[in-house]
Amino acid sequence: MKVFVAGASGVVGRPTVRQLVAAGHEVVGMTRREERAAEIRETGAEAVVCDAFDAEALREAVAVARPEVVLHALTALPPRFNPKSDYLAATNRVRREGTRNLVAAAKAAGARRVVAESVAFFYEPEGEWVKDEEAPLFRDPPGRFAAACDALVSLETQVLEAGQPEGVVLRFGWFYGPGTYYDRGGTIAEDTLKRRNPVVGKGEGTFSFIHVEDAAAAYVAALDHGSPGVYNVVDDEPAPLHEWAPAYAQVLGAKPPRRVPAWLARLVAGKDLVSAALEMRGASNAKAKRELGWQPAHPSWRQGFAETLAA
Numbered sequence: 584m585k586v587f588v589a590g591a592s593g594v595v596g597r598p599t600v601r602q603l604v605a606a607g608h609e610v611v612g613m614t615r616r617e618e619r620a621a622e623i624r625e626t627g628a629e630a631v632v633c634d635a636f637d638a639e640a641l642r643e644a645v646a647v648a649r650p651e652v653v654l655h656a657l658t659a660l661p662p663r664f665n666p667k668s669d670y671l672a673a674t675n676r677v678r679r680e681g682t683r684n685l686v687a688a689a690k691a692a693g694a695r696r697v698v699a700e701s702v703a704f705f706y707e708p709e710g711e712w713v714k715d716e717e718a719p720l721f722r723d724p725p726g727r728f729a730a731a732c733d734a735l736v737s738l739e740t741q742v743l744e745a746g747q748p749e750g751v752v753l754r755f756g757w758f759y760g761p762g763t764y765y766d767r768g769g770t771i772a773e774d775t776l777k778r779r780n781p782v783v784g785k786g787e788g789t790f791s792f793i794h795v796e797d798a799a800a801a802y803v804a805a806l807d808h809g810s811p812g813v814y815n816v817v818d819d820e821p822a823p824l825h826e827w828a829p830a831y832a833q834v835l836g837a838k839p840p841r842r843v844p845a846w847l848a849r850l851v852a853g854k855d856l857v858s859a860a861l862e863m864r865g866a867s868n869a870k871a872k873r874e875l876g877w878q879p880a881h882p883s884w885r886q887g888f889a890e891t892l893a894a
Contacts, residue, residue: 584608584609584651584652584806584807585608585609585610585611585648585649585650585651585652586603586608586609586610586611586650586651586652586653586654586806587610587611587613587644587645587648587650587652587653587654587689587694588600588603588610588611588612588613588628588654588656589613589635589653589654589655589656589657589681589685590613590614590654590655590656590657590658590700591612591613591614591619591623591628591630591656592612592614592615592616592619592622592623593656593657593658594758594760594761594762594763594795595656595700595755595758595795595798595799595802596612596656597622597762598795598796598798598799599654599656599798599799599802599803600612600623600626600628601626601799602796602799602800602802602803603628603802603803604626604627604628606803608806610626610627610628610629611628611629611630611631611644611648611650612626612628612629612630612631613630613631613632613633613635613641613644614630614631614632614633615632615633615634615635616632617632620632629648631644631647631648635657635677635680635681635684635685636676636680636681636684637684638684638687638688641684641685641688642684642687642688642691642692644688645685645688645689645691645692645694646688646691646692648692649692649693650689650692650694651694651695651696652694652695652696652697652698652806652807653685653688653689653692653694653696653697653698653748654697654698654699654802655682655685655697655698655699655700655738655742656700656802657677657678657681657682657685657700658674658677658700659673659674659676659677660673660674661673663770669727670727671727671730671731671734672730674731674734675730675731675733675734676734678734678735678737678738679734679737679738682699682737682738682741682742683741685697686741686742686745686748686750689745689748690745690747690748694748695748695749696748696749696750696751696805696806696811697742697745697748697749697750697751698750698751698752698753698802698805698806699738699739699742699750699751699752699753700753700755701735701738701739701752701753701754701755701813702735702754702755702756703754703755703756703791703815703816703817703865703866704756704757704790704791704859704863704864704865704866705720705721705724705728705731705732705735706718706719706720706721706864706866707719707720707721707722707864708721708858708862708863708864711864712787712789712821712823712864712865713789713791713821713864713865713866713867714815714864714865714866714867715815715866715867715869715870716754716812716813716814716815716870718864720732720735720736724855724858725854725855725858726853726854726855726856726858727853727855728855728858728859738752739752739813743811743812743813749811750811751805751809751811751812751813751814752812752813752814753798753801753802753805753814753816753871754813754814754815754816754866755793755798755801755816755817756790756791756792756793756815756816756817756818756866757790757791757792757793758792758793758794758795758798759792759793759794759795759884759887759888759891760794760795760796760887760891761795761891762795763795765831765892766891766892767835767892772835772892775828775831775832775835775837775840776835776836776837778837778838778840778841780828780832780840781828781840781841781842781843781848782824782825782828782829782840782841782842782843782860783824783842783843783844783845783848783857783860783861784844784845784848784857784860784861785825785861786823786824786825786826786828786842786860786861787823787824787825787861787862788823788824788858788859788860788861788862788863789821789822789823789824789863789864789865790821790822790823790824790827790863790865791815791817791818791821791865791866792817792818792822792827792884792887793816793817793818793879794818794879794880794881794887794891796880796881797816797818797879797880797881798816800877800879800880801814801816801871801875801877804875804876804877805875808874808875808876808877809871809874809875810874814870814871814874814875815866815867815868815870815871816868816871816877817865817866817867817868818868818879818881818882818883818884818887819868819879819882819883820882820883820884820885821865821866821867822865822884824860827884828840830885830888831888831892834888834889834892834893835892845857845860845861848860
């Protein structure tokens with residue numbers, strides 16, 4: 584199968600390209616930077632250098648590739664996570680404008696399906712702590728999360744309502760593994776080692792994690808499995824902050840995280856991140872397992888953290 588991967592040099596794009604090539608697919612990987620193109624070619628895939636905001640160039644690149652399926656793994660997160668900055672602004676633009684250009688290019692090239700990356704941690708913080716795909720998204724998210732949620736709704740709507748190509752949205756959990764914020768050397772790992780990743784209040788906010796290799800495997804599964812629609816791609820064990828944060832610190836060899844009151848955390852990190860620590864809902868992967876035929880190789884963050892982070 585001919586597959587076009589937009590965002591092929593990202594933390595999920597890289598393992599996705601590698602898994603696609605290993606499965607025998609013909610892959611064209613898109614990146615914004617020439618130096619990353621060489622990395623893509625080393626996997627056995629073709630590479631094209633293109634900016635998703637250049638609609639004409641993107642249209643031409645996809646037309647030349649003539650893919651059956653287009654994978655949308657475009658993001659623009661900064662190398663370092665800084666909660667005091669507008670760290671989501673560039674990715675929000677990618678999700679709005681980049682998605683529009685990519686869907687239009689896929690349509691013009693006659694692609695059968697577009698599979699796009701979204702997130703599984705913007706469900707409305709009410710009721711049960713683990714949500715399926717039918718649950719409503721955040722209606723009134725705080726702080727920077729408002730613009731981020733708006734951008735995600737835009738992305739999902741553009742992909743799902745394109746008609747042709749048919750749209751599949753993968754709502755991923757919090758990425759961990761090589762190149763992520765949770766990897767050794769990543770910002771969250773560094774902050775945890777310095778005891779700057781506290782448990783806020785009761786720490787009941789529930790996180791769903793996903794290893795980047797398992798995220799890539801979901802992209803591969805979605806090439807030809809599942810009906811158009813939305814799928815949560817997360818591991819089997821959603822966990823509250825007060826449970827996973829101490830375990831994560833222990834694997835890193837760090838001291839246990841401090842506990843801080845919510846009012847103090849709001850002053851330091853902002854109300855959006857405090858909302859996540861207190862109220863965020865986890866996600867169920869039952870639909871992805873059932874309809875995509877996908878299974879995470881790392882079924883729990885407990886196993887995954889130990890395998891990827893142990894010194």
